[in-house]
Amino acid sequence: MIEVENLTQVFGDKVAVDDLSFTVGSGTVTGLLGPNGAGKSTTMRMIVGLDHPVKGSVRVNGADFRNSSRPLRDLGALLDPAALHPGRSGRMHLRAIAATNGIPSSRVDEVLRLTGMTDAAARRVGTYSLGMRQRIGIAAALLGDPQTLVLDEPVNGLDPDGVHWVRELVTSLAADGRTVLVSSHLMSEMALTADHLIVMGRGRLIAQGPVADVIARATQADVLVRTPQAQSLATALAGIGATTRPTGDGGLIVTNTTAPQIGELAATHLIPLYELTPQQGSLEEAFLTLTKDDQEYASGVPVEKTDGRTR
Amino acid sequence: MTATSPALSTQEPRVSFGGTFASEWLKARSLRSTWWLGASAVISMALITAFWTVAGPQPTEQNVLDAVAKGFGACEILIILIGTLIATADYENHAITVFLAAVPRRTPLVLAKVLLSAIIGLAVAGLATALAFPISVALHGGGASFTDPAVLRVLGEIILFGACVSVIATSVGLVFRSTIATIGVTLGFLYLVPILISFIPLDIFTLVSDTFPGNAATNFFGTTADPSRLDPISGLIATLAWTTAWVVFAAAWIKRRNA
Numbered sequence: 001m002i003e004v005e006n007l008t009q010v011f012g013d014k015v016a017v018d019d020l021s022f023t024v025g026s027g028t029v030t031g032l033l034g035p036n037g038a039g040k041s042t043t044m045r046m047i048v049g050l051d052h053p054v055k056g057s058v059r060v061n062g063a064d065f066r067n068s069s070r071p072l073r074d075l076g077a078l079l080d081p082a083a084l085h086p087g088r089s090g091r092m093h094l095r096a097i098a099a100t101n102g103i104p105s106s107r108v109d110e111v112l113r114l115t116g117m118t119d120a121a122a123r124r125v126g127t128y129s130l131g132m133r134q135r136i137g138i139a140a141a142l143l144g145d146p147q148t149l150v151l152d153e154p155v156n157g158l159d160p161d162g163v164h165w166v167r168e169l170v171t172s173l174a175a176d177g178r179t180v181l182v183s184s185h186l187m188s189e190m191a192l193t194a195d196h197l198i199v200m201g202r203g204r205l206i207a208q209g210p211v212a213d214v215i216a217r218a219t220q221a222d223v224l225v226r227t228p229q230a231q232s233l234a235t236a237l238a239g240i241g242a243t244t245r246p247t248g249d250g251g252l253i254v255t256n257t258t259a260p261q262i263g264e265l266a267a268t269h270l271i272p273l274y275e276l277t278p279q280q281g282s283l284e285e286a287f288l289t290l291t292k293d294d295q296e297y298a299s300g301v302p303v304e305k306t307d308g309r310t311r
Numbered sequence: 312m313t314a315t316s317p318a319l320s321t322q323e324p325r326v327s328f329g330g331t332f333a334s335e336w337l338k339a340r341s342l343r344s345t346w347w348l349g350a351s352a353v354i355s356m357a358l359i360t361a362f363w364t365v366a367g368p369q370p371t372e373q374n375v376l377d378a379v380a381k382g383f384g385a386c387e388i389l390i391i392l393i394g395t396l397i398a399t400a401d402y403e404n405h406a407i408t409v410f411l412a413a414v415p416r417r418t419p420l421v422l423a424k425v426l427l428s429a430i431i432g433l434a435v436a437g438l439a440t441a442l443a444f445p446i447s448v449a450l451h452g453g454g455a456s457f458t459d460p461a462v463l464r465v466l467g468e469i470i471l472f473g474a475c476v477s478v479i480a481t482s483v484g485l486v487f488r489s490t491i492a493t494i495g496v497t498l499g500f501l502y503l504v505p506i507l508i509s510f511i512p513l514d515i516f517t518l519v520s521d522t523f524p525g526n527a528a529t530n531f532f533g534t535t536a537d538p539s540r541l542d543p544i545s546g547l548i549a550t551l552a553w554t555t556a557w558v559v560f561a562a563a564w565i566k567r568r569n570a
Contacts, residue, residue: 049415050408050570066415070325077412083405085342092341093406099334100413100420101324140409144324 001026001179002047002148007056009042009203016042018203019056024181024196026147029174031194031211032183035291039203040183041079044152047181048077060148061179072101072144078151081133086126090117090136093125098143111139116165130157138166148179155189167193187284199287201294211283218289219281223254223262226275236269237262251275331414331423339397339427348396349435352389356382356439360447370454372534376465378447379440380532383469386439387476393435394428394477395493398484411570421485421562428481429474436473440466461534468531468543475524475554476501482557486564501525522549 002024009017017039024030034040045051047058049066058065060075068074084093094108112118115135125133134157141149151170155163170193174180184190190197190211197214199207207214227233230252234244242257254262259278266273281289339345360382367374401407414420444466448455455462479500484493505523508516520526527546530536541549 045408045570048408048412050411052567052569068326068415070323071415072326072413073324075412079408079412080405083408085338085400085404085406087343088338088341092337096334096337096341097409097413099337100331100410101326102330103324 001059001061002150002181003059003062004043004047005057005059007043007046007053007058009039009046009051010054016203017046017053020200020203020205021056022198022205022208024179024198026179027174027177028195029170029180029182029193030196030198031190032181032198032200033187033190033287034183034200034206035294037202038200038291038294040200041152042203043200044077044079044150044181044183047150048075048079050079070101070144072097072103073146074144075148075150076141076144076146077149078134078137078141078154080152081130081137081156084125084128084133084136087124089122089124090128090132090139091121093136094121094140094143097140101144103143107143111142114142115139131159131162134158135162138169146178149173149181151180151182153184154182155184155186163189187282187287191283197283199290201291204294206290206294212280214290215281215283215286218286220255221258221281222279223257223259224275224277224279225252225254225262225273226250227252227266227271227273229271232269233262233266233271236265236271240265253279326414326416326419328419328423331419332426334410334413335397335420335423335427338400339431342396342400344396344400345393345431348389348393349431352386352393352435353439353442355389356386356443357446358382359385360443361450364447364450368451370451372455372459372462375444375447375451375455376462376533378451379443379466379469382443382447383436383440383473383532386436387473390432390435390473390477391480391494391497393431394480395484395490395497397424397428397431397477398481399488399490399493402484402488403490408570417566418562421558421565424481424485425478425558425561428477432474432477433470435477436470439473440469464543465532465534468528468547471547472524472528472531472550475550478554479524479557482554482561485561522553524550524553527553 004020004022007017007020020043032040042051046053047060065071065075091108091112094111095105098105098108112121115138117132117135117139120128120132134154138154141151155166158166170180170182182193194211197208197211198205199214207217225233234252237244237254237257240257240261242254244252244254247253259276263273263276360378363378363381367377401410410420411417457463480493480497483497487493487496501523502525505520505526509520521541527541527549529540530543530546536542540546
């Protein structure tokens, strides 16, 4: 379990993390989301004890990780896949980490096998691709068979097979009763992997909870309806406060009501329905809605060129 | 690849100073630069010692030791570089974050680096001196003997000074994190700062200037002492005191600072 209480971090005159509090429970995969500059990595660094907060506290498995006598058993972390000396082999890097906690070389071989890096382990890290560095970073995080894992963008640079493997791995680790905190910019990946979400913006907590709840709170639940009497249904729906808009292909998007209410209303008015489909917003829509006022580096709108192309 | 993580089959892993030192040794020996710089330090001291026999070819004890001392000048620079890299090799690619996460109390990591630096400094300076001294004696055609206690004192202090400059460089590296900055600050601390301090026309500053290792070690290198400098024993105490101060400062700095 990770417990973050009133965590605050300041760099110069910039408040990177602002009075942040959340709990990451065991047995679930918790996704940490936020736009660039939201303070995700800074928060993770404070959880791992690399940065000292100016205010607040972090407890990992109920204790201050900075005083842990079995750190690799308590917490495995992947924060920066580039944090490797290019002149050292992957195996030697892992052996050096393992030695600090008295973990034998046989465990290094185990995690190399687990991450598919056995064949490349003797090569110098400088020859590795980003994906291979990610795998070595994940191997390092797993060395101590940790109770808690903190993984910052673990699928960056991985091929589809690697992405699938990370998804399966974190899910199985959580199913094993461990605490797993993962950050990612890939919303589709988070939607598939995470059970819970913590959404940050400008260093503050914006939303947290089960994925479905966060999406439901941030997006409008629409219902797609197809009927040969669209005008009659629209009039009836307006009577109960719902709004409709045409889809362009003969359908209606209905908001401010639910599919059962639409079905009952259509039955009352003897209007036949060909389709009645609730439409849940996506995690990406929820993310954009939640963080629209907290984008540190908001992208500009593409400028239309005279020849019709954007630039 | 498998998507499930096998459990650690051995006893509970625990962080320890011995394990952290073993880790630092694995890291140092797995880098080719450690071996190249160590070998270069030994060979360069031997070569420069040989060249300096030309400047004082008479087979006197002073000439033999002078040539060894001149050779140590080159060796010292390379030892400073090795000591620097023991600290900065982890910082220049952020690998330090991985090792600080594995040793979150931090002080054992600092002390392991310092101990390794001292041992490597001793070993390199010891090997280099053990090779350079016989070369100097042979090329001079005699003039000094290993069995002479005064000669042994000089050679011993040269080796200890090698360990001290290595430890100082490692400590400075932990504070400044950059290789170039560390070499500059270490050389500045050893040789430039004491000169600047000595320009202040007050006795206390002259005394402080004399305690800086670059000045305090002046009488390490000969059997006849320069009376304007600290005697060899006082010089050794001053050098060890400054080295300890750097280690304490680096440990406190690393403990307090963000990684």
